[in-house]
Amino acid sequence: MSIALIPGAAGGLGRAVLTRLAARGVACAAVSRSAERLADVEAGARICADVSTFDGAATAVAQCRDQLGLPTLLVHCPGTILLAPAHRTSEAQWRDTLAASLDSAFFTLRAWSAALLAAKSPGAAVFVSTVAAQIGVANHEAIAAAKGGIEAMVRSAAATYAPHGLRINAVATGLMDTPLAAGLLRSEAMREASAKQYPLGGIGSADELASLIDWLLGDDAQRVTGQVWSVDGGFTAIRPLVR
Numbered sequence: 001m002s003i004a005l006i007p008g009a010a011g012g013l014g015r016a017v018l019t020r021l022a023a024r025g026v027a028c029a030a031v032s033r034s035a036e037r038l039a040d041v042e043a044g045a046r047i048c049a050d051v052s053t054f055d056g057a058a059t060a061v062a063q064c065r066d067q068l069g070l071p072t073l074l075v076h077c078p079g080t081i082l083l084a085p086a087h088r089t090s091e092a093q094w095r096d097t098l099a100a101s102l103d104s105a106f107f108t109l110r111a112w113s114a115a116l117l118a119a120k121s122p123g124a125a126v127f128v129s130t131v132a133a134q135i136g137v138a139n140h141e142a143i144a145a146a147k148g149g150i151e152a153m154v155r156s157a158a159a160t161y162a163p164h165g166l167r168i169n170a171v172a173t174g175l176m177d178t179p180l181a182a183g184l185l186r187s188e189a190m191r192e193a194s195a196k197q198y199p200l201g202g203i204g205s206a207d208e209l210a211s212l213i214d215w216l217l218g219d220d221a222q223r224v225t226g227q228v229w230s231v232d233g234g235f236t237a238i239r240p241l242v243r
């Protein structure tokens with residue numbers, strides 16, 4: 001049976017990923033900083049750890065190994081949204097943005113890859129980015145820097161670990177209907193305005209992104225690594241037709 005480590009499993013995307021993986025028989029270790037937020041998450045193991053710290057990420061991997069076994073699959077979901085231009089971003093906001101996304105991604109990659117290398121095990125990991133890392137979107141400087149760092153890290157790690165049988169990819173999402181985006185989607189008018197930004201319209205769902213993540217982890221993607229896959233209604237790749 002495959003084992004997956006899912007930091008951020010108490011969040012919208014993490015829950016959707018866990019549900020998909022569990023449905024195909026993967027044993028999942030859900031990680032959150034808060035035992036309370038994990039209370040209603042059904043998982044093989046519930047691990048309370050802060051993966052934005054070096055020790056927290058190491059603890060998450062070690063506890064998963066102790067409770068379930070070696071996590072050959074990793075889905076890194078922690079992250080935030082910060083809509084603010086650079087000149088209105090406080091030091092605390094910058095540091096929190098980098099900690100939630102980039103620190104946590106790097107520390108988790110470090111602990112996970114070390115465990116798999118030690119066990120001489122193949123594996124697959126997926127990290128989460130944003131459209132704002134791929135194209136200039138106003139007022140996203142901090143989050144674009146954090147997620148752009150993740151995309152660059154994914155390409156380098158994919159190169160480093162390919163000879164060891166580890167596949168490492170990222171997905172880049174547009175606005176997705178999860179608790180994180182609730183403030184941006186709190187009225188019908190706001191939903192309509194947001195949807196208009198995407199050539200295909202609509203607002204993304206956690207489940208559609210989880211479906212791509214599930215595929216990237218599976219055997220059908222066994223020759224796919226070092227890629228950033230966009231699920232964004234055409235936001236980054238095409239210009240909407242202006243009538």
Ligand SMILES: NC(=O)c1ccc[n+]([C@@H]2O[C@H](COP(=O)([O-])OP(=O)(O)OC[C@H]3O[C@@H](n4cnc5c(N)ncnc54)[C@H](OP(=O)(O)O)[C@@H]3O)[C@@H](O)[C@H]2O)c1
Pocket residue numbers: 008009010011012013014031032033034037050051052077078079080081096099100101104128129130131173174175176177178179180181
């Ligand atoms: N929703 C969107 O519109 C959108 C758009 C672009 C990118 N994304 C990315 O998609 C991923 C999933 O987000 P989501 O929409 O599922 O959001 P969510 O429901 O808020 O879940 C995000 C998770 O991130 C964790 N987290 C937040 N700050 C952290 C920190 N400082 N250290 C460690 N963990 C932290 C939280 O874990 P705890 O349980 O420990 O609090 C939370 O469960 C994130 O990487 C996000 O940046 C989302």
